[in-house]
Amino acid sequence: MYKLLPLAITAVPVLGVGASGWDDAYTKAQTALQKLSQNEKAGIVSGVTWEGGPCVGNTYAASSINYPSLCLQDSPLGIRFANPVTAFPAGINVGATWDRDLLYARGAAMGAEAKGLGVHVQLGPVSGPLGKNPDGGRNWEGFSVDPYLSGVGMEETIRGMQDSGVQACAKHWLGNEQEVHRDTISSNMGDRETHELYAWPFMNAVRANVASVMCSYNKVNGTWGCESDGILNELLKNELGFRGYIVSDWNAQHTGVHSALAGLDMTMPGSDFNTPRGSIFWGSNLVEAVSNGSVPQSRLDDMVTRVLAAWYLVDQDQGYPEVAFSSWNGGKASVNVTADHASIARTVARDSIVLLKNDDQTLPLKRPGSLAIIGQDAIVNPNGANACNDRGCNTGTLAMGWGSGTAEFPYLVGPLDAIQKQAAQDGTTIITSTTDDSTAAAEAARKAETAIVFINSDAGEGYITVEGNPGDRNNLDPWHNGNALVQAVAAANKNVIVVVHSVGPVILETILAQPSVKAIIWAGIPGQESGNALNDILFGSTSPSAKLPYTIAKQRMMISPREFFVDYRHFDKNGLSPRYEFGYGLSYTNFTYSALTVNVFATSGPTTGSIVPGGPVELFESVGTVKAQIENAGLVAGAEVAQLYIGLPDSAPSSPPRQLRGFEKVNLQPGKSELVTFELSRRDLSYWDSTMQKWVVPAGTFRVYVGASSRDIRQQGTFTV
Numbered sequence: 001m002y003k004l005l006p007l008a009i010t011a012v013p014v015l016g017v018g019a020s021g022w023d024d025a026y027t028k029a030q031t032a033l034q035k036l037s038q039n040e041k042a043g044i045v046s047g048v049t050w051e052g053g054p055c056v057g058n059t060y061a062a063s064s065i066n067y068p069s070l071c072l073q074d075s076p077l078g079i080r081f082a083n084p085v086t087a088f089p090a091g092i093n094v095g096a097t098w099d100r101d102l103l104y105a106r107g108a109a110m111g112a113e114a115k116g117l118g119v120h121v122q123l124g125p126v127s128g129p130l131g132k133n134p135d136g137g138r139n140w141e142g143f144s145v146d147p148y149l150s151g152v153g154m155e156e157t158i159r160g161m162q163d164s165g166v167q168a169c170a171k172h173w174l175g176n177e178q179e180v181h182r183d184t185i186s187s188n189m190g191d192r193e194t195h196e197l198y199a200w201p202f203m204n205a206v207r208a209n210v211a212s213v214m215c216s217y218n219k220v221n222g223t224w225g226c227e228s229d230g231i232l233n234e235l236l237k238n239e240l241g242f243r244g245y246i247v248s249d250w251n252a253q254h255t256g257v258h259s260a261l262a263g264l265d266m267t268m269p270g271s272d273f274n275t276p277r278g279s280i281f282w283g284s285n286l287v288e289a290v291s292n293g294s295v296p297q298s299r300l301d302d303m304v305t306r307v308l309a310a311w312y313l314v315d316q317d318q319g320y321p322e323v324a325f326s327s328w329n330g331g332k333a334s335v336n337v338t339a340d341h342a343s344i345a346r347t348v349a350r351d352s353i354v355l356l357k358n359d360d361q362t363l364p365l366k367r368p369g370s371l372a373i374i375g376q377d378a379i380v381n382p383n384g385a386n387a388c389n390d391r392g393c394n395t396g397t398l399a400m401g402w403g404s405g406t407a408e409f410p411y412l413v414g415p416l417d418a419i420q421k422q423a424a425q426d427g428t429t430i431i432t433s434t435t436d437d438s439t440a441a442a443e444a445a446r447k448a449e450t451a452i453v454f455i456n457s458d459a460g461e462g463y464i465t466v467e468g469n470p471g472d473r474n475n476l477d478p479w480h481n482g483n484a485l486v487q488a489v490a491a492a493n494k495n496v497i498v499v500v501h502s503v504g505p506v507i508l509e510t511i512l513a514q515p516s517v518k519a520i521i522w523a524g525i526p527g528q529e530s531g532n533a534l535n536d537i538l539f540g541s542t543s544p545s546a547k548l549p550y551t552i553a554k555q556r557m558m559i560s561p562r563e564f565f566v567d568y569r570h571f572d573k574n575g576l577s578p579r580y581e582f583g584y585g586l587s588y589t590n591f592t593y594s595a596l597t598v599n600v601f602a603t604s605g606p607t608t609g610s611i612v613p614g615g616p617v618e619l620f621e622s623v624g625t626v627k628a629q630i631e632n633a634g635l636v637a638g639a640e641v642a643q644l645y646i647g648l649p650d651s652a653p654s655s656p657p658r659q660l661r662g663f664e665k666v667n668l669q670p671g672k673s674e675l676v677t678f679e680l681s682r683r684d685l686s687y688w689d690s691t692m693q694k695w696v697v698p699a700g701t702f703r704v705y706v707g708a709s710s711r712d713i714r715q716q717g718t719f720t721v
């Protein structure tokens with residue numbers, strides 16, 4: 001039933017229509033193209049080799065059109081290899097906020113820092129990996145394992161970044177779901193899961209007019225990601241109407257001619273990582289490939305036009321700043337671009353903290369007489385927050401994963417530092433045990449009213465191995481004997497709070513089996529404001545509002561997704577009970593749901609219209625609304641993320657029981673209520689029909705679920721198409 005993507009080169013890229021920004025940018029690019037020499041054209045699409053310029057990627061300048069050497073720089077959470085910059089919470093944290101405004105604000109702040117430093121292309125955001133494997137090393141760089149939530153994350157972040165003037169780069173296209181063997185494996189995907197899961201968030205990215213997309217190291221259905229006509233020309237450019245350029249991941253290009261024909265538009269870093277540099281596929285070789293007829297002139301012109309159009313799209317021809325740092329000498333920037341972004345970093349970190357368990361209203365803390373703070377994860381690495389290159393170690397509190405998706409911390413507020421400040425105000429005695437030694441931990445815990453244990457679990461990119469974890473995690477257990485640490489503390493103290501800093505799901509069964517564990521918090525990898533944000537929740541200045549962007553299972557084995565039943569789709573389809581389901585999160589108040597109304601006017605059938613950035617034009621048309629009344633029925637102010645799930649009718653074969661298709665976050669004072677409206681687009685009601693090669697709205701009765709999580713459904717309804 002599933003159709004594999006074609007391997008042969010068959011498609012001719014078409015330009016999307018409908019984005020006037022692109023139309024203007026293309027007009028300027030086509031004019032500029034006429035003035036370029038063949039060498040300049042090849043230079044615009046070729047990197048100058050690894051470490052050949054100040055940024056992780058640099059192209060050649062073209063003096064005839066006053067075009068600069070483009071600076072491409074990581075990362076999805078801040079500007080890599082530069083300082084000072086803001087080290088924002090990771091993608092997985094901002095995903096956990098389910099807050100469009102925060103997604104946009106973080107993107108805009110990152111974009112402003114990039115522009116201030118002269119970075120033309122910021123290498124993020126990420127929706128590949130999506131997170132099919134819960135132990136995938138780079139899942140934390142993206143927003144969520146759910147394509148809808150991930151898609152909103154992509155769209156808002158890209159809008160924020162590009163509104164600030166930097167070109168965003170959506171990565172890694174496509175199926176980059178693991179680090180181990182990432183540059184040799186083939187991600188074999190059926191056509192339907194390709195569309196409904198992995199390509200979905202990139203549709204949002206293209207819809208947000210993303211300037212560039214990075215193709216990935218892995219093969220897709222047997223063909224290298226950066227050499228595949230099927231996923232580059234056919235899917236991304238033709239079907240999704242992508243008008244920007246495709247840049248290779250660093251050293252992910254394997255051939256000169258074939259990659260050009262398959263749709264690659266820029267090669268990075270222009271060489272492999274060896275010294276002296278080998279594997280230079282483009283540059284002067286591309287000029288030769290055109291002159292001997294292996295690559296059509298029109299293809300080279302198309303590459304250049306796309307790259308120039310992206311530059312014009314975000315007005316980088318209008319006095320863009322010079323690059324103000326070098327990646328290779330400590331990154332000291334000649335300008336300070338951090339502005340007031342620490343407050344955005346703190347708000348995101350705070351609003352991404354998920355309260356998983358809170359028995360006996362243990363939280364918020366109410367001026368305790370004494371507190372034991374336990375675990376190495378409570379303090380900043382004694383050697384410094386940036387002691388390890390690309391954060392490639394797990395010493396001290398975990399606030400970032402490792403790899404290219406990192407930035408240098410300008411400072412890192414550790415949990416203990418922040419709690420001590422609050423304790424001084426409250427008259428609370430602090431007792432510490434800041435190693436992971438269980439005996440010392442129990443001794444400290446015995447002396448306090450309440451004990452807070454800090455545990456963590458790290459992951460990162462595969463070119464670094466940390467404590468035996470080769471990028472991907474070896475398991476979903478806490479590191480550093482975290483379970484034993486909690487057990488020891490729970491045996492010594494009847495009032496235990498566990499704080500988890502982790503890149504993704506951690507199995508909590510051992511911890512939950514301790515009756516003394518009264519509360520559990522997931523704080524993710526919160527960036528530079530870690531301790532301050534945690535204080536806001538621990539001591540109750542803010543009620544937690546975050547919801548899990550993935551499922552926490554009872555055991556690792558239970559998550560073995562097949563095809564497109566990843567995460568909650570797998571649990572729902574197979575009638576399995578998760579420990580904490582997708583979308584779950586407690587608050588210090590409680591919310592009631594009422595008055596569901598459904599008003600949908602879609603017609604069944606396939607899309608037929610033209611392609612706009614993102615896909616067929618009708619996919620993004622409104623087809624109705626779902627509304628529900630949310631009331632804060634508790635005693636304190638708080639925010640609720642109301643979630644809309646849709647179940648397709650049986651005429652859509654083998655579909656998940658329900659899928660996220662909307663969410664709205666509302667801030668409510670006690671006793672107040674608000675009517676939330678979920679706007680539905682045609683895409684929200686469609687599935688990908690592999691035979692027809694179309695998005696199709698199936699005929700029949702759709703199920704509507706509105707609730708506080710994927711399992712906590714408060715209102716249900718139906719509509720028929």
Ligand SMILES: OC[C@H]1O[C@@H](O[C@H]2[C@H](O)[C@@H](O)[C@H](O[C@H]3[C@H](O)[C@@H](O)[C@H](O)O[C@@H]3CO)O[C@@H]2CO)[C@H](O)[C@@H](O)[C@@H]1O
Nearest residue numbers: 056057073074123171172249250273403404405461463
């Ligand atoms: O940074 C741009 C994109 O690069 C990919 O990651 C590369 C990373 O940036 C780079 O630092 C690392 O280099 C190491 C290299 O692989 C290794 O052979 C050499 O010995 O040491 C280098 C580190 O000092 O290579 C990474 C690729 O393997 C990312 O996938 C992508 O997301 C980035 O945007």
